[in-house]
Amino acid sequence: MxxxxxxxxxxxxxxxxxxxxxxxxxxxxxxxxxxxxxxxxxxxxxxxxxxxxxxxxxxxxxxxxxxxxxxxxxxxxxxxxxxxxxxxxxxxxxxxxxxxxxxxxxxxxxxxxxxxxxxxxxxxxxxxxxxxxxxxxxxxxxxxxxxxxxxxxxxxxxxxxxxxxxxxxxxxxxxxxxxxxxxxxxxxxxxxxxxxxxxxxxxxxxxxxxxxYVFKDSQQITSGACTEDQVSMTVLSTVVSRNVADRRVILDAGSKILSTDKPAWMDSHGFVLGQPDARVSALSEHHATIFWPEDVELPEIGDQLQVVPNHACTVINLVDEVYVRATDGTLEAWKVAARGKNS
The missing domain is CATH 3.20.20.10 (Alanine racemase)
Structure with missing residues (x-):
């Protein structure tokens, strides 16, 4: 799929x-x-x-x-x-x-x-x-x-x-x-x-x-409740722009999927799974900005990255469906049945 x-x-x-x-x-x-x-x-x-x-x-x-x-x-x-x-x-x-x-x-x-x-x-x-x-x-x-x-x-x-x-x-x-x-x-x-x-x-x-606890997220990691290797939910995004000079990477995942939830004790809007120093420093509606670590190879345009959001609950309420990846790599779509049921 x-x-x-x-x-x-x-x-x-x-x-x-x-x-x-x-x-x-x-x-x-x-x-x-x-x-x-x-x-x-x-x-x-x-x-x-x-x-x-x-x-x-x-x-x-x-x-x-x-x-x-x-x-x-x-x-x-x-x-x-x-x-x-x-x-x-x-x-x-x-x-x-x-x-x-x-x-x-x-x-x-x-x-x-x-x-x-x-x-x-x-x-x-x-x-x-x-x-x-x-x-x-x-x-x-x-x-x-x-x-x-x-x-x-x-x-x-x-x-x-x-x-x-x-x-x-x-x-x-x-x-x-x-x-x-x-x-x-x-x-x-x-x-x-x-x-x-x-x-x-x-x-x-x-x-x-x-x-x-089912998903974990960046807040849970920062709070000491889990480690990165326990995170089960991420936002898959694509590199749509990059600036080699200042190592700025732009993803196609903005506030309309990552949400803007950022407690005072958090220093970013999330980070790239497997690259904890690649942190989302700013969000637009449809884009995320990351200043890529100096010691890690800069992603190419078109590369897909998994972003660990700050707050999993708010992310889920922004999408109609999620994709569940099995151990063999196959994907299945599940409906977010209670999305928007806020009253």
């Missing part, structure tokens, strides 16, 4: 290895995995994760949950505080299977009364990321629990402050403390946490929800 560039390519052997490694790690620590499908948005990969022992799946939005429920997945957690409008309640009630939602306010806990009885809820607590979630010591925690009544089944958190060099271990400790403190105050319940960088340190909770 010939593919035009730029294109997202997944190495099937590395993908299988990443899924298996996380499953083995979780089993060794007695933690169940509820894989976050927002990273890949692809039912085929979610099924691989289930086959490897996942408890169920995690979604970011009702739209994602609808796509995966239609694909046959029956144990779904939407792990964000859902705004329960009349339309959202209708959509949630229409989902088949075991559905769980997140709440972090008394208002939404009360609004959950409009959901069918078997839809359960977890309360989000803030373990240090400072996004959504209530603090474990707040009165809001017990008020939300009371408002949920029998719908309450536990607490969850996202230790997103695990991203960044050297942050993961402390973030995992913060996560554990926040979850344990919360369930002790509430008299019990499921504890759900996890992020890909902190997963290596996660323990003594019921389940974790990593997502990016």
């Amino acid at each position: 010939m593919i035009d560039t730029p294109a997202v390519v997944i190495d099937r052997e590395r993908l299988d290895a990443n899924i298996a490694a996380m499953a083995t790690h979780a089993a060794a620590h007695g933690v169940a995995i509820r894989r976050h499908v927002k990273t890949h948005k692809i039912p085929e990969i979610a099924q691989m994760q289930i086959d490897a022992g996942a408890r169920g799946i995690t979604c970011a939005t009702i739209g994602e949950a609808e796509v995966f429920a239609e694909a046959g997945f029956t144990d779904i957690f939407i792990s964000y505080p859902v705004y329960l409008s009349k339309r959202a309640i209708e959509r949630l009630n229409a989902l088949a299977g075991e559905i769980r939602i997140g709440v972090d306010s008394v208002e939404m806990a009360r609004a959950a009364a409009g959901l069918r009885e078997d839809i359960k809820a977890l309360i989000e607590v803030d373990s240090g990321h400072r996004r959504s979630g209530v603090t474990p010591s707040s009165e809001a925690l017990t008020q939300i629990r009371e408002a949920l009544g029998s719908r309450y089944i536990g607490v969850f958190t996202f230790p997103g402050h695990s991203y960044g060099p050297g942050n993961a271990k402390q973030a995992a400790a913060d996560e554990l403390q926040a979850l344990q403190t919360s369930v002790e105050r509430l008299g019990g319940g499921l504890t759900s946490g996890g992020s890909s960088p902190s997963a290596q340190f996660t323990g003594a909770i019921d389940e974790m929800r990593p997502g990016v």
Whole structure:
């Protein structure tokens, strides 16, 4: 199969290895995995994760949950505080299977009364990321629990402050403390946490929800969660221009496929697989600029390079399909079924 560039390519052997490694790690620590499908948005990969022992799946939005429920997945957690409008309640009630939602306010806990009885809820607590979630010591925690009544089944958190060099271990400790403190105050319940960088340190909770671990990316490498040889998803691109004098190489992969996600602690928009010093210094909509290392032969126009993006999740949401490369080199196209399902 010939593919035009730029294109997202997944190495099937590395993908299988990443899924298996996380499953083995979780089993060794007695933690169940509820894989976050927002990273890949692809039912085929979610099924691989289930086959490897996942408890169920995690979604970011009702739209994602609808796509995966239609694909046959029956144990779904939407792990964000859902705004329960009349339309959202209708959509949630229409989902088949075991559905769980997140709440972090008394208002939404009360609004959950409009959901069918078997839809359960977890309360989000803030373990240090400072996004959504209530603090474990707040009165809001017990008020939300009371408002949920029998719908309450536990607490969850996202230790997103695990991203960044050297942050993961402390973030995992913060996560554990926040979850344990919360369930002790509430008299019990499921504890759900996890992020890909902190997963290596996660323990003594019921389940974790990593997502990016299936692909890895430049953020994961910089955070210390993986090495380059574990990266399974890259953006295949072609050298369309070069300047020999200043060793500038231009690729046909710009922000519309690599995305512009660049945390303050990152120094580039990605790098070339196998050439970690060949870093993307600038992005236009359809082009990437790389100043090629002095000690490495300059690529020719027409050469194809694999770029490791900063953030795999945002890349996937920019394409309709990905190409999966088998060990024999053959390629198969998989649809990104939940692309754009952001509501």
